[in-house]
Amino acid sequence: MRHLMEKMLVVAALFMVSAHAQQPEDNNQDLFGEFMYNRGNTYRSASGVPGPEYWQNGADYNIEAELDDETNQLKGKITITYHNNSPEPLDFIWLQLDQNRFTEDSRGTLTTPIEGNRYSGDVDGGYKISNVAAKTGRRGKASSKHIINDTRMQVFFNQPIAAKGGEATVSMNFEYKIPEKGMDRMGRLNMKKGVVYSMAQWYPRVAVFDDVEGWNVEPYLGAGEFYLEYGDFDYKITVPYDHIVVGSGELVNAKQVLTKEQQNRMAKASGSDETVYIITPEEVGNTSETRPKQDGKITWHFRIKNSRDVAFASSKAFIWDAARINLPSGKKAMAQSVYTDESDGEQAWSRSTEYTKASIEYYSEKWHEYPYPAAVNVASNVGGMEYPGIVFCGYKAKGRGLWGVTDHEFGHIWFPMIVGSNERRYAWMDEGFNTFINHYSTLDFNNGEYPSRLNQSRGQVGWLTDKGRESISTYPDIVQSHNLGMVAYYKPALGLLMLREYILGHERFDNAFKAYIKAWAYKHPQPADFFNVVENVAGENLNWFWKSWFYGNENIDLSVDAVQSLEGSYVIGFSNRGSMPMPVLYEVTYADGSRERKTLPVEVWQRGEQWNHLLETDKEVKKVEVDPDKILPDVNGSNNVWPREF
Structure with a gap:
């Protein structure tokens, strides 16, 4: 003990003149103190999982729509069955009318800069709504009272929807001009052999009523995406006879809309790990080979259960191929791709189904099993956009770009299609989480x-x-457009990467991340729910991390200030020169070429910005490096190494 005390006195003498020394009474309570946590109630537990009285409302949809490819109009009728599981009766419900974004006086149009941006869109569209009928119960009198304001529609009932299990129906007719430029989320693409219609946000959708905000009625402006209730969908799309339609969910009338040969090819694809053509490039345009009827119109019928949305694509120019998806439970799904001659090619969309299959299989094995019968990739004028069971990706993409956009958009099946977070407020909970899981699927692919x-x-x-x-916490419709990529995608993804590769390690992080997905599958988590799940499952207080990285603009700058040889040991002086604390993972290289890694916990920074560490060894130290794998986005890498490399 005396020998150790003598060493420590020497340590103090060596480092007491440090330029960054603090007085003993200084501390970092602000960095390590309490954060924005949900303390727990009957709806949401402090452990981050849904509480014993958690509730969420639901909506089932029955839709019939017809696409007119001469006028580019979509007309339809919809019946919504709304389930009020909340503890209060509801006199009205709110719907989202996203097609009203495409008008000259919409809030989205009026808040788009003169020079335009990704979310510029057509301005000659918008809904025409008619025959509104809203009724509670089976015998209630229908109400037609409603208010449409921008992209929101409020529908009133003559009698409230009863709490804790009450039901109501809302029906109406709708029609609109399909925009050519649909804010890079839907639209029309003119190709040599026909128009590709990428149809999303195409019907009135129920807004979420939750235990946190009540009705979530933020207008549809552009960057903010969607927040939707779950339910079952039964929808029929009527198109010209020469069109091929793909959509969310299961095609339930294949015998009526596919030729016998196409049905045989589909059956072959369902048992094949290799891509099988349903419609070959040579067959496109030859309706005698590709269509079961030769005139008029034809109706395609789809169903999907426990989904938050549906989308579809239609064209007479589609090449169509497919392959089997193998799921961990032994179940099978089908990867499909539709694209035109302009996108065909071995380095382009001919590999789309291969990419789709690989992406779905990886995420199913790693995180949570894919829930839908099909996964469809559509070559579109949309650069990249996701919906349950179907995604739209840029038709010019190829090689690395096509893999990247395909993998990213299908990664969204997990966030936010399975884990139903509020995209309009918390883009990082879907874009950031998805960018993070894309990292590992990309490393795994081939x-x-x-x-x-x-x-x-x-x-x-x-x-x-x-x-x-x-900061990451900035709402997507408020963040500066040039910052959105970092705020919503890369910075939160880097945060999760640091948690897994540097702070918690693979096992603790994976346990926590899987627990979050399992707890909130088909439910509506808030940021605090995610934070609480991670801390409870991983067993780590991460106040300092959430506060600095997700809700602040602090940066990391760890430094190796000095290494001093003592009798049979070394004293290493570290400092935290940034505004964000971080554990100190460092690697020592010895004169004999051997290396050793050690970690100092983040708590070394609780009382100051310096820490002197005693390394007992009988070897000669030649090099000390912080974060040797360069996981951290350290803003000054030059002070991570001793001796200084410069």
């Missing part, structure tokens, strides 16, 4: 055929130190 975009965390330092940066 043993790393394509590089991951998250491999170079220190490449983001320029943005992380920019004065104009914004």
